[in-house]
Structure formats: structure tokens, C-alpha cells
Amino acid sequence: MPLFLYTALNQAGERISGDIEADSRELAIRHLTDAGYFPIDAVPKAVGTRSLSWSLHVFGLSASATQITEFTRQLAMLLGAGLTLIRAMGLIEEDAGSPRVRNLARRIRADIAGGKSLAEALEGQERQFPPVFVSMVRAGEASGALPEVLERIAETREREQKLRAKVVSALIYPALLIVTAIAALLVIMLFVVPRFKAMLVDSAVKLPPSTAAIIAASDWLNMHLVELGMGVVVCTLAIIVVRRLPATRRWWGRASLRLPIVGNLVRTDLAIRFCRTLGALLTNGINLPTALNLTRNALGNEEAAAMVAAMSQELRKGSDLAGPMAASRLFPPIVTALVRVGEETGGLAKSSLYLANMLEERLDVAMQRLVTILEPLIIIAVSVVVAIIILSIMGAVVSVYDLTL
Numbered sequence: 001m002p003l004f005l006y007t008a009l010n011q012a013g014e015r016i017s018g019d020i021e022a023d024s025r026e027l028a029i030r031h032l033t034d035a036g037y038f039p040i041d042a043v044p045k046a047v048g049t050r051s052l053s054w055s056l057h058v059f060g061l062s063a064s065a066t067q068i069t070e071f072t073r074q075l076a077m078l079l080g081a082g083l084t085l086i087r088a089m090g091l092i093e094e095d096a097g098s099p100r101v102r103n104l105a106r107r108i109r110a111d112i113a114g115g116k117s118l119a120e121a122l123e124g125q126e127r128q129f130p131p132v133f134v135s136m137v138r139a140g141e142a143s144g145a146l147p148e149v150l151e152r153i154a155e156t157r158e159r160e161q162k163l164r165a166k167v168v169s170a171l172i173y174p175a176l177l178i179v180t181a182i183a184a185l186l187v188i189m190l191f192v193v194p195r196f197k198a199m200l201v202d203s204a205v206k207l208p209p210s211t212a213a214i215i216a217a218s219d220w221l222n223m224h225l226v227e228l229g230m231g232v233v234v235c236t237l238a239i240i241v242v243r244r245l246p247a248t249r250r251w252w253g254r255a256s257l258r259l260p261i262v263g264n265l266v267r268t269d270l271a272i273r274f275c276r277t278l279g280a281l282l283t284n285g286i287n288l289p290t291a292l293n294l295t296r297n298a299l300g301n302e303e304a305a306a307m308v309a310a311m312s313q314e315l316r317k318g319s320d321l322a323g324p325m326a327a328s329r330l331f332p333p334i335v336t337a338l339v340r341v342g343e344e345t346g347g348l349a350k351s352s353l354y355l356a357n358m359l360e361e362r363l364d365v366a367m368q369r370l371v372t373i374l375e376p377l378i379i380i381a382v383s384v385v386v387a388i389i390i391l392s393i394m395g396a397v398v399s400v401y402d403l404t405l
Helices: 025-034 049-058 065-080 085-095 099-113 118-123 131-143 146-202 209-223 225-242 246-258 262-283 288-297 302-316 322-328 333-345 348-404
Strands: 003-009 015-021 038-044
Touching: 003 025, 003 099, 015 025, 025 038, 038 099, 065 085, 065 099, 065 146, 085 099, 099 118, 118 131, 131 146, 131 262, 131 288, 146 209, 146 262, 146 348, 209 225, 209 348, 246 262, 246 302, 262 288, 262 302, 262 348, 288 302, 302 322, 322 333, 333 348
Parallel strands: none
Antiparallel strands: 003 015, 003 038
16 A cells, blocks of 8 residues: 655644555545544655665666756745745646656655655755755755745856856867768778779889878778777777776866866866855855865866865865965966955855856857867868878879870
């Protein structure tokens, strides 16, 4: 028989909760009424919530980042309209267009009905809600401003997702150019060059070194195409596995910060994440040391996270925030300067959010410039390679034709 988690009032008006067996929700409520209680709600008990949440994440069945943001926005609106948490979660569950969001809302609703706070219920959904999210919700519940906090969380996540979408959109065209260039070169080497090979090799003309090298490369590709494809697949899988190792993540985080041109873009993106997350946490009343620790986990770069951890250690020793920030050399000078001003004036949260917006505009301009430079460079590079192949082959063909004359 199904098990339901219920919330009710007893004869003394005290709020109680527990579980009850019944064939349906309506029967569970009727049993509670017959027992002399005043039912508030009854929801199906989720068995093995943490295991189920972990399994959904592993098999790609968890809600996406965009769906979590929309979930947060809807919850903020419903709570702002005066609905209780359980009722708001029930409406989200009923209105959810995705089974993933519906299941997520059902599990959270069951946890809340079981006596957990919203922050505890969100924390139980492994990897669906990051620690920053949960901490801000916990602060919102403690301050009684949960709808406003959820609205800020949704706005912060939307800004981050829009920025990520801009970066991806800016890189799509150069990536397509590179893929098209590789495909064109493969077609030439696999199908075009072999058509001229028999005529050139059987002739008495000594082939130029460039033509001989191109024919040799074409032969190698035709002989080892399957092995090459399998090698690419194996290397890709190996990279995916190795990147999950802590040492590899730390090395990659350090290398990405030192790359020419790209390193500056990575630093700007990290500065945006740092400032926006720190500003949002401070705005919701979380103290600076705790906010720094949470911000470190939200950066997504192991090297940058280690630098922020060192900054937190210096802060606990009595230092200000601007000094360790400048020493880390992770942030642009303007970030350190405005953080120092924010500390001196007591407006660090406001300064951080202002910096995030300003750096976001700067990153957008830098990405546009990079794409503007990359496009002609890729086209020129491909044109040069194709031209070398064509000129080498056609030069040898002309030599064979002159010999026959």
C-alpha cells in the first residue's frame, strides 16, 4: 500500500507530521480526519530520494540548468503571491512541462511535508542545486525574505546563462569553419589526389618533393582511415576521463589562465563569476568569509579556486579583501580598485555587482573582436593549404603533359 507524508493540526492546534498508509491521497486525508486531525496536506513519500537523485544525475535525467532557473523564478512568483511552500511546489509540479521538473518538484514537496526546510530539501537533491544556491535560500528563510532571495537567484542564474550563451554563439561560426576546412581537406586527400596518383607515378617524370609528400600523405590516410577514426574516438574518451581527475583539473585551470589571448578572456569570465556570486551572497546577508568559500566552489576553475581559498585564509588573519586579490594576479586592476573602494565605503556587495555587469560588457566586446579576427585567419589558412595541394598536383600534371609532347 502506498505511503503518504502528511502535515496536519491536532486538537490543540499544534502542527504535526508523519506518514500514513492509504490507497490514495484522498483516503489518507479522510483517515486523518476520522482520527480527529485537521489535515493540511498529504503527498506520496519518495523512497530513497538521495539515491534516486544521484541516479537521475548520472544517467542524464536530472533537470537542466535552464529548467532549474525557470523553477526558481516560478517558485519566487508563487511565494511572493502568498502561497505556502507546499502549495507552491504542488502548482509547479502540476504545471511542469518536463517530467524532470515534475519529479524534482514532487521530491522537494515530499521533503518539505516531512518537516524539512526548503534549503534542506534542495540540499537533498544531489548536484541539482549548487552550495551557493542552497546557502542563499537558507539565508532567505532565516531573514523571512525568501521570495526576494529566490528572485535574485533566478536573475543571477539568467545573467550567467545569457553570458554563456553569448560565448557559445560567438564560437560556433569559427568552429564550423574549422570543421568544414578539415572535411574539405579530407575529401581532397582521400578522393581527389588518388585520381591523379596513377598518372603521376607511372610517368617518367620525377615528382617534386611537395607532390611526393602529398601523395604519400594521401596513401597513408586511405590505408589508416579506420584506425585514425578509432584513435580520435579513443583520445576523445581518454581526455574526458582524464579531465575528471583532480590533478588534471588543476593543471588545466592553471594552463587556461596562461594561454595567450584566451587567458585574458578566461580571467575576465572568472572575475565576472566571482563578482556576481560574491555580490549576490553579500546582498543576502551572508558574511564575507562564508561568501568567499561559496564563491570559490562556483568558479569552475581549480587554480582560481585555490587562489580564492588563499584569499580567504588571509582574510581570517585580519587582512582586507583587496590586498590578497591584488597579490593573486587573478583579477584585472580595476576589480581590485573597486573592491577596495567597496570595503572602505561599506558597499562591497554593490561594487561587486557593478563590476560583474561592467566586465560582462567588456567580455562581450572582446569575444566579438576575437571572432572578427579568427574568421579571416581560418579562411586564409585553409586557402593556403588547399592552394599548396592543388599547385603541387597540377604542377606535376603539367610536367607529365609537357613530357608527352
